[in-house]
Amino acid sequence: xxxxxxxxxxxxxxxxxxxxxxxxxxxxxxxxxxxxxxxxxxxxxxxxxxxxxxxxxxxxxxxxxxxxxxxxxxxxxxxxxxxxxxxxxxxxxxxxxxxxxxxxxxxxxxxxxxxxxxxxxxxxxxxxxxxxxxxxxxxxxxxxxxxxxxxxxxxxxxxxxxxxxxxxxxxxxxxxxxxxxxxxxxxxxxxxxxxxxxxxxx
Amino acid sequence: xxxxxxxxxxxxxxxxxxxxxxxxxxxxxxxxxxxxxxxxxxxxxxxxxxxxxxxxxxxxxxxxxxxxxxxxxxxxxxxxxxxxxxxxxxxxxxxxxxxxxxxxxxxxxxxxxxxxxxxxxxxxxxxxxxxxxxxxxxxxxxxxxxxxxxxxxxxxxxxxxxxxxxxxxxxxxxxxxxxxxxxxxxxxxxxxxxxxxxxxxx
Numbered sequence: 001x002x003x004x005x006x007x008x009x010x011x012x013x014x015x016x017x018x019x020x021x022x023x024x025x026x027x028x029x030x031x032x033x034x035x036x037x038x039x040x041x042x043x044x045x046x047x048x049x050x051x052x053x054x055x056x057x058x059x060x061x062x063x064x065x066x067x068x069x070x071x072x073x074x075x076x077x078x079x080x081x082x083x084x085x086x087x088x089x090x091x092x093x094x095x096x097x098x099x100x101x102x103x104x105x106x107x108x109x110x111x112x113x114x115x116x117x118x119x120x121x122x123x124x125x126x127x128x129x130x131x132x133x134x135x136x137x138x139x140x141x142x143x144x145x146x147x148x149x150x151x152x153x154x155x156x157x158x159x160x161x162x163x164x165x166x167x168x169x170x171x172x173x174x175x176x177x178x179x180x181x182x183x184x185x186x187x188x189x190x191x192x193x194x195x196x197x198x199x200x201x202x
Numbered sequence: 203x204x205x206x207x208x209x210x211x212x213x214x215x216x217x218x219x220x221x222x223x224x225x226x227x228x229x230x231x232x233x234x235x236x237x238x239x240x241x242x243x244x245x246x247x248x249x250x251x252x253x254x255x256x257x258x259x260x261x262x263x264x265x266x267x268x269x270x271x272x273x274x275x276x277x278x279x280x281x282x283x284x285x286x287x288x289x290x291x292x293x294x295x296x297x298x299x300x301x302x303x304x305x306x307x308x309x310x311x312x313x314x315x316x317x318x319x320x321x322x323x324x325x326x327x328x329x330x331x332x333x334x335x336x337x338x339x340x341x342x343x344x345x346x347x348x349x350x351x352x353x354x355x356x357x358x359x360x361x362x363x364x365x366x367x368x369x370x371x372x373x374x375x376x377x378x379x380x381x382x383x384x385x386x387x388x389x390x391x392x393x394x395x396x397x398x399x400x401x402x403x404x
Contacts, residue, residue, distance in 0.1 A: 093361075094358055141388075144347070145346070145347070145350045148347045148350055148351050149350050149351060149354040150354075152351040152352075152354045152355050153354050153355065153358050156296055156355050156358050156359070157358070159295075160362065186343075193395055193399070194399060194402075197395070197396060197399030197400070197403070198399070198403065200396075201399070201400065201403055
């Protein structure tokens, strides 16, 4: 009802009065009825969507790489044999938690990256936009809290690990990279929260 | 420009078509020019604001109480003398971090509660609504991440503390209550994020 009301007002005004922001927002919502804007809308979507999608894809890709490095640094260090003390991350429950958190964020980022590329290639076939926005918002929040929790635990566990253990350097790298992943996910959370708010309000 | 456009459409329709949600949203925005809605708006604000404010105040009050309990349980346990081992939370850097995080969230919740009561008593004098929305959103996010980080660290430190230490029970209580505070702050974050989005978009 309200969407149609807005559209009527826009149609009555001269085109110079339509700001690019409101044009963007209208191009992202499905029109329930055929409108005079729907033909220009299809071309407008192609030109306006990629920059937003591209920044989202870059952030997802960064999260993917960082979470992979975080998990890999723990996994690779535990394969070094020869030390008399146990030096696998699986011997410390805190490090196992960090490893699982990194792997979960890696899988989630890979899924989001796949979905983003799929959406650009052929729009709206994988999952619906509405469900995707809700899911992204909730899972981004969960991923952010999981990462800050796991990197805090990793930092605490650095103090406990024997200074001569071969795993120490790997844990430090993992904690730092995990925190960087957290920062990337926070930006993703803000973006997906903004998208969800636009969907709820409009 | 867009706000005025919406208002024109609303004014042209019969009043039955105006949904309560859009009436709420319009009552919260300042009108740059005198409008036929401004008289009914003042009374509408009085009737629509308190429920939203009340839920926010209840959440802030809960966060205040829980963060106080979390900090108190650590502080009170450290005053028990007589144990040969060090049993003050200040001897463990992890517990000191948890204590500081709880105190910071307590101070922040007290400020938000004070501001909420002040806003109901006499509107918009303490700080501007715009600045308040941005500040609440950012600080709620920071408080949430701080609390999940500190409660994760507290849970890890439970494993390290000597089972016979008198502080153990206090740390368990503090970790649980800190996690509950985190859940309350997450709801506050969602509310303040929604408020901020409405402000940005409208």
